[in-house]
Amino acid sequence: MPQSSAQVTAAEISRIAGVTRATVSNWRRRHEDFPTPSGGTDSSPLYDLEAVRAWLAARGHVSAATPAEELRTTLRLRAQSGGSGASEGLLLLVLAAAGRSPEELTAVMESPDADLVAQAQRDATTAADAVPGAVPVRFGAGDAAVLRALYACVRDEGGQAALGVLAERELEDSAxxxxxxxxxxxxxxxxxxxPGSASSVLDPACGGGTLLAAAARRGARALYGQDNLPVQALRTAVSLTLTAPEAEVTVRAADSLRADAFPDLLVDAVLCNPPYGVRDWGHDELAYDPRWAYGVPPRAESELAWVQHALAHLAPGGYAALLLPPATAGRASGRRVRAELVRSGALRAVIALPVGASVPLHVGLQVWVLQRPEPGGPARKSVLFVDTAADAVTGTTAGGRGGAAVTERTRSGGRSASLDWEAITAHAVGAWQVYTRNPDAFEGEPGVAHAVGVVDLLDDVVDLTPARLVRASRAEVDPAELSAEVEAARRGLVGAARSLERAAGRERWSAAGASPREWRTATVSDLARGGALTLLRTVPEGVRSRADGDGSGRRGMRPETARAVLTGSDIMRGSIPTGDPAELPGHTAPVIAVGDVLVRAIASADGPMSRVAGEEEAGALLGLHVHLFRPDPKRLDAWFLAGFLGAEENIAGASTGSTVLTVSPGRLRVPLLPLEEQRRYGEAFRHVHALRTEARRATLLAEETARLLAGGLTGGQLLPAREAAKGDAVRGRGDDSPH
Structure with missing residues (x-):
């Protein structure tokens, strides 16, 4: 609907066009016909929306904005014009819209404004009956544009995408x-x-419901949530109703510590990522609360209040897992409570995560695993400590593909998406599962996992920091084994350096001239509609993506018969498929074929974003966080497609999110070039891929070799060679020194 008075920012133009902010700034400088600002300030100009759309349409950018981006922009414009329906009503509308077919949603979108608003009102009222505590909101004529955008977003991108946009806007509005x-x-x-299969799960600080959704995927059928923000509580209720329709969902809005909505509830498990560093959590008014069975939490230790709140809601023998800041493990004020948690056997494990695992991104968070003691149950003699900090950024890379494994250490705080979650999960869950089977016989892994006796932990400080306790076990490393590991890494490094030299010697480019080349582009969505490629993804059983077409690529291969699963980390580090097919329960996964273009669904600057499948990937299943593009070889060259799809600016323009950047595949753009020219670009991109792979492999091997040498020398497992030291000393005296 025409909205000539609507104004948009440069950031919104970049989202509409599917490009970066820098590109919009470049358009303003280079194109005299770019729309002039119609409002705002010199530093923050505003542009007429319809003028911008007309300018973009003339250059082939009109279809770049995803329905989610259109919804985001329309919500802001609605706030300017004073739409009548609150965001709570829109959240309810998502639930109703998600139950309609694409054809029904299209019909509603194409109806006149009055009919559209009336239908939305009926849908929201119906959904309110299905969500306990929800209050329906009336929509007015001024809401027609946002209602139309919401229905389009649900139809094309699903209910979860629409929920994310709505909650994002509401959280901004509520400050x-x-x-x-x-x-x-x-x-x-x-x-x-x-452990086991928890049927009932509680998250007392549920936020957007990610933890409860994870529990539902593992079989939980009674989901309880509470959050202090009403918009978060409603969002979780709607989201869980969509993702786990067979589960009983109960979500309440209130402060869990001050106003527990489930005072008598005992569940099999509690999962929680509570707020950190909160001083005003109710220390004085809750001083005599019966939940503090392990000691009254100090005023500065709100995290220990959440720990005991979780334990109070567990049935005897039930487990809790909480994400906590590292200071909780060692602050002096919490020593008495920590000591009682250890002494009683309630604390079972502390797992340190790499920096960047979650907000705050500059801190290495920890997961505390607790178990409510059972009357007459076994005495707990130790606590497990796991340090996964070594699994940051990437886990393994291969010599070409399939060579020696290398681990890259964290050097700075990165985003969660940059981490090697397969390796982190394998170390954390693997060590915990082995430990729970027989804690007394647990041998651990030097530098990674170590079980520490309760008596050893109950000192004057009761410091539960995993890095301190795990590193103390490194003296157990066998000197001969370490020496052999160092030599293998050194040989791999020499080979990688030679391969890098060969890759760097290939020249496959020339200068474009006085100015960069420009070309017309099309989105992946446009190319898919035109039959130039097919977009496939791994989805829950029974779900069929609109982009999947006739489902080609799904050969009915059962996970247990597949070689492996190709993950996003495999693409990032250039390895063969390493994922476990058992990690895809209840999902339908496409089978990868030679020539498929594979793009990571989570954006990061670490490693390549795309690659072309070869014989080593053929027959593997597609992982959950990978997009598969199957080009028609008569119209698209695979390496040409991979090169442009994985380009930094292309990925940035098609990504959304804050902590985790998710790539919207339909928004990626591809130049429209003749096939012969595509092949020339494709050959160049093939060599770029080889160069990047070899450079990363050499860097990782150099880091690993240096780490092993330094650790061995300082740990006493390796000794410096006497001949080398003598030779260096002689050379240091200079040629004219007396001998």
């Missing part, structure tokens, strides 16, 4: 701070730390 989603890989890790 809430500290509200963010727990990254999905971290939520899955935390859920896997609960």
């Amino acid at each position: 809430a701070s500290g509200a963010y989603l727990t990254p999905a890989p971290l939520a899955d890790l935390i859920a896997r730390l609960i």
